[in-house]
Amino acid sequence: MRQSYLFTSESVSEGHPDKVSDQISDAIVDMMLAKDPEARVACETLTATQRVVLAGEIRCKGVYENGEWVDGAKEEIERIARETVKEIGYEQSGFHWETLTFENHLHGQSAHIAQGVDASGNKDEGAGDQGIMFGYACDETPDLMPAPIDYSHKILQQLATDRKNGTAPFLEPDSKSQVTLRYENGKPVECTAVVVSTQHAPGYDEGEKEAELHAYVKGVVGEILPQGFITDGTVWHINPTGSFEIGGPDGDAGLTGRKIIVDTYGGAAPHGGGAFSGKDPTKVDRSAAYITRYLAKNIVAAGLATKCTIQLAYAIGVSKPLSLYVDTHGTGTADDAAIETAIAGIEKLGNLTPRGIRTHLGLNKPIYRQSAAYGHFGRTAEGDAFPWERTDLVDDLKAALG
Numbered sequence: 217m218r219q220s221y222l223f224t225s226e227s228v229s230e231g232h233p234d235k236v237s238d239q240i241s242d243a244i245v246d247m248m249l250a251k252d253p254e255a256r257v258a259c260e261t262l263t264a265t266q267r268v269v270l271a272g273e274i275r276c277k278g279v280y281e282n283g284e285w286v287d288g289a290k291e292e293i294e295r296i297a298r299e300t301v302k303e304i305g306y307e308q309s310g311f312h313w314e315t316l317t318f319e320n321h322l323h324g325q326s327a328h329i330a331q332g333v334d335a336s337g338n339k340d341e342g343a344g345d346q347g348i349m350f351g352y353a354c355d356e357t358p359d360l361m362p363a364p365i366d367y368s369h370k371i372l373q374q375l376a377t378d379r380k381n382g383t384a385p386f387l388e389p390d391s392k393s394q395v396t397l398r399y400e401n402g403k404p405v406e407c408t409a410v411v412v413s414t415q416h417a418p419g420y421d422e423g424e425k426e427a428e429l430h431a432y433v434k435g436v437v438g439e440i441l442p443q444g445f446i447t448d449g450t451v452w453h454i455n456p457t458g459s460f461e462i463g464g465p466d467g468d469a470g471l472t473g474r475k476i477i478v479d480t481y482g483g484a485a486p487h488g489g490g491a492f493s494g495k496d497p498t499k500v501d502r503s504a505a506y507i508t509r510y511l512a513k514n515i516v517a518a519g520l521a522t523k524c525t526i527q528l529a530y531a532i533g534v535s536k537p538l539s540l541y542v543d544t545h546g547t548g549t550a551d552d553a554a555i556e557t558a559i560a561g562i563e564k565l566g567n568l569t570p571r572g573i574r575t576h577l578g579l580n581k582p583i584y585r586q587s588a589a590y591g592h593f594g595r596t597a598e599g600d601a602f603p604w605e606r607t608d609l610v611d612d613l614k615a616a617l618g
Contacts, residue, residue, distance in 0.1 A: 217546060222408060224396040225364035225482025229372045230304050230589035231389025231415065231463065233470025237261040238479075238588040240268065241472045241494030243300045244293060246582035249496065252277040253580040256325045256333070256344075259494040260472045261297075263465035265310050268297055271321040272494065283324050294318050300585075305379065305389040310466025333498050333533065333570075341571045342533035344499040345490075349530075351508025352485030353516040354523040356404055360513050361594035363404040365482025368393045369590045370440045375414060375433075384432055386425070388415035390463030397445070406444075409451040410437055415463035421455065430454045479592050480505070485525055493588050497579035498570050500530045504537070506604035507573045509593050511559060514609040515544070520555065520617065522547040528568060535569040550617045558616035562609070577603040 228235055240261040248255040255276035262269040270293070274280050279289040301313035333342050356363040371393045378384035394411035397404040412433045420429045433454050438446055464470075473491025477483050490501025497503040512524040521544035529538040540560060542552045550558075559565070566572015574580055583601045595602050 217402070219400070219402045221399050222396055223362075223364055223399060223484070224394060224409075225362065225368050225477075225484065226392060226394040226411075227365065227368035227372050227478055227482075227590065228393075228475055229389065229391040229414075230376060231306070231391065232475070233263050233390070233465040233468050234472075234474040235470070235589045236263050236301065236304060236306075236465060237470040237472040238475070238493035239304065239585060240270075240297050240300050242584040242588040243296050244270070245494060245496060245584050247292065247296050248274065248276040248279055249580060249584075250582040251279060255279070255496055256498065257494065257496040258325070258499070259322065261470075261494065262472075263311075263470040265466045266312070266316045267319075267465070268301070268316055269319045269321065270297070272323075273325040274322050275325040280322070280324060290320055293320060293322070306464055308388075308464070308466065310462065311464050340535040340569060341498065342535050343504075343530035343570050344495075344532065345501060346530060346532045347490050347501055348488035349490065349500060349504035349508055349528050350480075350486045350488055351505060351510070351512040351526045352481045352524065353509065353512040354484075355516055357594070359594035360516050362481050362484035364395045364397050365478075365484065365591065366594055367440055368395045368482065369594070371395070371412065371437055373590050374436050374440065375412075378432075378436070386417045386420050386429060388417065388461075388463060390415040390460075390467065395441075404445075407441055407446055407450050409453070411453040411456070412437070413455050413457070413460055415460050416455070418461060421459035421461070481593070486527070488527075492592060493584070497574045500528075500570060500573075503570060503573045503577075503579055504528045504530065504568075506577060506579070506592070507565075507568060510577065510604040510606070510609070513605065514607050514613055515542075515555065517607040518610040518613045520544070520549050520613060524548075530570075535567075535571070537568050540568065554617060555613075558613060561616055562612050564612070579603070 241259045244259045245257045248257050257274050259272040298313045333344050353360045357366045379387040391414035396409040398406040398408050419425045472494045476491050492502045495502045508526040512526045515524045523545045525543045527541040542555045586597050586601045
């Protein structure tokens with residue numbers, strides 16, 4: 217394995233148009249799971265200049281029953297969409313939570329999909345779709361995440377916090393970050409380049425105000441990255457286009473599920489191609505990606521490896537996974553095949569079926585809105601909103617591997 221190299225990952229803020237779409241979609245998922253833990257949701261969102269459009273398939277008690285909308289449900293969905301945009305901070309002429317045009321094209325779930333997913337008779341609940349899902353963990357950061365994506369997320373989280381609490385009132389919601397790190401002996405040791413593009417108030421693209429914005433961004437980055445990572449040789453690109461006043465869905469259309477690498481590991485690990493946001497946990501694109509992260513993180517936390525990739529594969533309507541693959545990239549203290557056997561033998565994981573995953577991690581809860589910006593992994597929140605980040609499987613893995 218190559219030990220010395222440069223590696224880059226990016227993040228985008230909650231105000232990025234694709235992330236606005238993700239957050240609306242997951243706010244709808246949360247609303248439906250709060251009413252019906254067995255709800256089926258596949259909600260896609262399009263955002264554009266002064267417009268939010270929903271489309272997809274649903275089945276939910278108290279919202280959409282027997283092919284009909286429950287009274288007041290459509291109004292509640294619109295209210296949640298507008299409140300999500302408001303919470304992000306959009307009150308601009310090109311995208312304003314109160315005056316934007318809203319369209320709802322959600323409809324009932326396909327009966328043919330439903331019959332494959334629903335449990336009946338001796339048939340267990342099946343996967344909501346076919347596909348492959350990957351999980352990953354490494355010891356580069358305390359969060360057991362690849363360092364470039366971890367730092368990229370944290371930079372933008374701090375910008376959002378400072379924008380909302382008034383510390384940096386010149387910031388607007390849309391922003392992007394990118395961190396390039398130099399690795400030596402397989403470990404990050406230096407930041408060679410930083411890119412931060414942030415939407416800003418008028419006038420902050422020249423003169424003293426531009427200098428103020430640049431100094432602020434450099435201060436935030438310096439606080440986030442480990443001491444010594446920023447050097448005289450670090451290259452800075454802060455708003456490299458020169459001006460960034462027009463942003464969010466007014467500057468570029470947004471779609472649910474278009475930032476899957478930002479949502480996961482920043483390109484440091486494989487991705488199966490399925491997005492997360494807008495989907496209930498019967499969709500293994502979401503739930504199996506969460507359980508593979510959970511497994512990989514616990515393997516690294518247990519000291520069984522310093523780096524771990526896990527893959528699961530499913531067929532629509534079939535409960536048990538078609539395959540389980542573990543790769544510790546030559547860092548494992550146990551054989552990869554032995555780790556696979558150990559995972560398969562841990563009864564509490566429920567054979568890694570959709571029902572087993574959902575039950576073990578408690579995924580039938582309204583926890584998804586928080587996950588829809590700044591990454592689904594490497595984070596904690598009140599109320600156990602990221603249960604796949606727990607490391608409560610360490611003892612089970614150690615016991616299974618002797």
